[in-house]
Amino acid sequence: MANNVAASEKYRMCYKKTGDMAYISQLDLQRLFQRAFRRAGIRLAHTHGFNPHPKLAFSMPVPIFVESEAEYLDFSIEGSHDDATMQQLLQPCLPEGIFVVGITKLLPNSLSLSKLISNARYEAYFSGAGIDPALADAEYESASLIYTKEGKKGKPDKQIDLKASARFVDFNVSNGDLVTTFVLPMSSASYINPSAFTQALQENLSCLGAVELGGIRKVSVMSSLD
Amino acid sequence: MRQIDKKKLANLLKKSEKPARYTGGEPNSIKGRDAQVNFALAFPDTYEIGMSHLGLRILYGLINSIDGAGAQRVFTPLTDMISLMRQEGVELFSLEERAPIGDFDIVGFSIPYELALTNVLEMLELASIPLKSKDRGANHPIIIAGGVCTYNPLPFEEFFDIIFVGEAEEGIVALVELLKASKESGQAKAGFLSKAAGIRGVYVPSLGGQLVSRAFVEDMDNAYFPSSFVVPLIEIIHDRASVEIMRGCARGCRFCQSGFIYRPLRPKSLDTIKRQADAILASTGYSEISLASLSSTDCPGVDEAISYLREEHGAGMKVALPSLRMDSYSLALSRDTSTQRSMLLTFAPEAGSQRMRDIINKNLTEEQILSTLREAFNSGTTKIKLYFMIGLPFETDEDVAEIASLVQKINLLYLKERTAKKPLALSVSVSCFIPKVHTPFQYFPFEDPTALARRQELLRSLIGKKAKLSCHPIGASMLEAAIARGGRQTAEAIFNAHKLGCLFDSWPEKLDLGKWEEAFAQAGLDLREEAQKQYTPGEALPWDFIQTGVSNGFFALEAKRAASGQTTVNCFEGCSGCGISPGGRDCYGK
Numbered sequence: 001m002a003n004n005v006a007a008s009e010k011y012r013m014c015y016k017k018t019g020d021m022a023y024i025s026q027l028d029l030q031r032l033f034q035r036a037f038r039r040a041g042i043r044l045a046h047t048h049g050f051n052p053h054p055k056l057a058f059s060m061p062v063p064i065f066v067e068s069e070a071e072y073l074d075f076s077i078e079g080s081h082d083d084a085t086m087q088q089l090l091q092p093c094l095p096e097g098i099f100v101v102g103i104t105k106l107l108p109n110s111l112s113l114s115k116l117i118s119n120a121r122y123e124a125y126f127s128g129a130g131i132d133p134a135l136a137d138a139e140y141e142s143a144s145l146i147y148t149k150e151g152k153k154g155k156p157d158k159q160i161d162l163k164a165s166a167r168f169v170d171f172n173v174s175n176g177d178l179v180t181t182f183v184l185p186m187s188s189a190s191y192i193n194p195s196a197f198t199q200a201l202q203e204n205l206s207c208l209g210a211v212e213l214g215g216i217r218k219v220s221v222m223s224s225l226d
Numbered sequence: 227m228r229q230i231d232k233k234k235l236a237n238l239l240k241k242s243e244k245p246a247r248y249t250g251g252e253p254n255s256i257k258g259r260d261a262q263v264n265f266a267l268a269f270p271d272t273y274e275i276g277m278s279h280l281g282l283r284i285l286y287g288l289i290n291s292i293d294g295a296g297a298q299r300v301f302t303p304l305t306d307m308i309s310l311m312r313q314e315g316v317e318l319f320s321l322e323e324r325a326p327i328g329d330f331d332i333v334g335f336s337i338p339y340e341l342a343l344t345n346v347l348e349m350l351e352l353a354s355i356p357l358k359s360k361d362r363g364a365n366h367p368i369i370i371a372g373g374v375c376t377y378n379p380l381p382f383e384e385f386f387d388i389i390f391v392g393e394a395e396e397g398i399v400a401l402v403e404l405l406k407a408s409k410e411s412g413q414a415k416a417g418f419l420s421k422a423a424g425i426r427g428v429y430v431p432s433l434g435g436q437l438v439s440r441a442f443v444e445d446m447d448n449a450y451f452p453s454s455f456v457v458p459l460i461e462i463i464h465d466r467a468s469v470e471i472m473r474g475c476a477r478g479c480r481f482c483q484s485g486f487i488y489r490p491l492r493p494k495s496l497d498t499i500k501r502q503a504d505a506i507l508a509s510t511g512y513s514e515i516s517l518a519s520l521s522s523t524d525c526p527g528v529d530e531a532i533s534y535l536r537e538e539h540g541a542g543m544k545v546a547l548p549s550l551r552m553d554s555y556s557l558a559l560s561r562d563t564s565t566q567r568s569m570l571l572t573f574a575p576e577a578g579s580q581r582m583r584d585i586i587n588k589n590l591t592e593e594q595i596l597s598t599l600r601e602a603f604n605s606g607t608t609k610i611k612l613y614f615m616i617g618l619p620f621e622t623d624e625d626v627a628e629i630a631s632l633v634q635k636i637n638l639l640y641l642k643e644r645t646a647k648k649p650l651a652l653s654v655s656v657s658c659f660i661p662k663v664h665t666p667f668q669y670f671p672f673e674d675p676t677a678l679a680r681r682q683e684l685l686r687s688l689i690g691k692k693a694k695l696s697c698h699p700i701g702a703s704m705l706e707a708a709i710a711r712g713g714r715q716t717a718e719a720i721f722n723a724h725k726l727g728c729l730f731d732s733w734p735e736k737l738d739l740g741k742w743e744e745a746f747a748q749a750g751l752d753l754r755e756e757a758q759k760q761y762t763p764g765e766a767l768p769w770d771f772i773q774t775g776v777s778n779g780f781f782a783l784e785a786k787r788a789a790s791g792q793t794t795v796n797c798f799e800g801c802s803g804c805g806i807s808p809g810g811r812d813c814y815g816k
């Protein structure tokens with residue numbers, strides 16, 4: 001059976017999803033990458049079986065409307081390419097807003113993205129707020145951020161204490177905007193949606209209630225090994 | 227060009243249901259062309275529907291390939307976005323540059339069906355462009371209509387400055403070049419329009435009284451075809467590559483408008499098909515391709531094209547073949563396009579009784595239907611979809627009941643011939659016949675709606691659980707019939723319907739027939755009477771000034787043959803003298 005195991009190599013890509021690309025869903029993104037690989041002439045390895053599909057494994061995606069500087073994708077290709085050429089081939093086939101930061105070859109026993117990535121750091125911008133960050137800090141200290149997650153398939157709703165889940169929250173001013181930086185868990189079991197978190201901030205911190213949310217951006221991810 | 231206020235737009239997008247419909251930026255879309263002639267390519271339906279239209283994709287590539295011209299797309303925003311735009315005071319804008327549509331030199335609408343006309347008016351209004359041609363000035367864009375509906379432009383001509391009748395590959399280039407020259411020489415709009423009227427296929431309603439010959443492409447191998455398609459970021463209706471392998475149809479089904487307005491049959495050569503398919507697949511990364519035409523299996527190179535695509539692009543390449551006839555050759559080809567036995571086979575017998583199939587000139591016998599299905603069942607097919615029409619000229623309830631008998635025979639045949647374990651999944655789709663201009667059936671009325679309702683009911687009771695039956699809504703079909711053969715007065719009804727808030731009328735859940743009846747009444751017309759208009763074969767018709775090359779004498783003769791159940795041969799078997807070419811001399815297959 002040895003000759004049945006096709007020579008396929010596994011890679012990890014880090015890419016940005018910014019600008020208008022924040023408007024497309026994870027499903028759209030999967031299609032986008034499959035076609036981009038085809039256009040670039042890079043043959044993705046496929047699963048075997050009745051309905052073969054390309055071997056792509058994404059890190060937990062950012063929700064629609066959230067931009068990201070740190071998205072990851074593991075993929076396997078048939079044959080081999082050098083990492084730098086692959087990046088050069090792929091980038092022109094991607095739309096504006098999807099930018100390949102880097103591609104590296106994975107060792108056979110590398111941890112999967114879902115096992116590796118434990119937390120993500122986000123920034124939320126409140127445009128032209130003119131709010132004293134110290135006031136936001138103080139309000140945050142005394143606020144309680146409870147988020148009700150709708151139970152799926154008849155299961156009861158879940159109350160999640162967002163404040164206890166957040167690893168880090170900070171308020172700052174940059175270019176006249178108020179910027180909130182926060183770190184939320186990424187593992188599928190304890191994942192917190194950054195849009196839900198930002199909404200909870202706006203609902204519970206009176207200084208943010210009336211200002212306009214400019215956008216949310218995922219800045220980096222952290223590994224459980226750190 | 228101006229651009230829509232970025233901040234306002236970002237706000238709208240955040241609130242809209244699917245923002246990626248409005249942002250463009252897809253791979254292969256062409257951004258930022260500073261053009262002498264800015265052409266807004268407008269499609270009066272959603273992004274998902276418009277982007278699935280091959281015609282639009284051809285025009286996008288074509289116009290962008292003209293030196294000094296740039297095409298940008300715009301679709302009908304969904305109702306949520308429309309209200310947001312009105313609230314925020316944002317004008318209709320293009321996907322590529324987010325430029326206001328009112329700033330373009332030309333706005334060209336491709337009108338795919340009559341029920342999209344209120345969307346056209348809504349889009350003009352959102353662009354702050356006066357709806358009627360006579361109310362527009364020198365600073366407004368030139369508004370053009372194209373697409374199949376233009377073969378009877380009367381019901382909407384007052385909204386347009388130019389109506390382009392026929393195949394646009396050559397005429398659009400001529401129009402754009404003419405406008406470029408006019409702009410350079412500072413010529414006024416009126417001068418441009420009267421010169422434009424000299425281009426084949428161009429009808430300028432404000433000039434009146436012209437005979438207009440449809441434009442058509444003689445040499446399909448040398449006709450423009452894009453080497454790349456915009457690849458949508460969101461899912462659309464037909465999200466795949468597509469190559470037109472042939473234009474025209476040799477069959478002559480008497481109800482079918484496409485069968486006459488695209489005459490004669492013009493297949494592309496195998497080399498052209500291969501070259502165009504390779505280019506589209508390479509530039510898009512699609513893994514599915516449709517070989518488009520009105521009757522796929524009549525295209526001489528189709529079998530070789532299929533095997534080529536599968537060999538060249540790997541077994542993962544799906545090849546879709548629409549419009550299959552019911553014969554073993556079609557079956558063999560469709561089998562070749564899918565390795566999966568669970569594939570759905572789709573056929574259109576159109577009528578249940580042999581009498582009706584002869585009247586419509588389908589040239590298909592029950593024996594052919596059943597033997598094709600026998601062969602399919604023998605090789606494991608379990609899913610069949612059949613298309614029928616009711617309300618055809620000379621039809622009786624007995625003819626309709628024969629649809630149900632055919633369904634019964636197919637069920638029995640399956641039990642006898644099947645090789646698969648699964649039960650047969652048979653779906654039957656029944657539409658209402660709509661008389662269309664430039665066909666032998668243009669003289670006949672739309673059937674009485676109560677008779678149609680009775681026949682649909684009859685089918686429901688006779689078919690029961692023997693098939694999954696879906697019947698098209700009668701009201702929408704009646705409205706389409708009323709507009710399709712409408713006159714100038716109909717334009718007022720469409721205008722009124724727009725004022726009453728009609729929009730997305732081709733969507734069953736959105737169509738408000740009551741409002742349309744009111745709109746017709748306000749224009750002094752009765753919707754139902756309009757749909758049921760009748761003409762005597764041979765008499766002069768209001769849309770005769772649009773000339774397809776098929777003679778009125780031929781249409782009248784075909785209508786008379788239908789009345790006596792006489793069939794007419796297809797163009798492969800012999801020329802029946804439709805008028806396109808003397809004795810079929812220059813027609814393919816003759």
Ligand code: SF4
Binds near residue numbers: 811
């Ligand atoms: S002229 Fe004859 S062969 Fe040509 S399209 Fe007409 S009927 Fe067919």
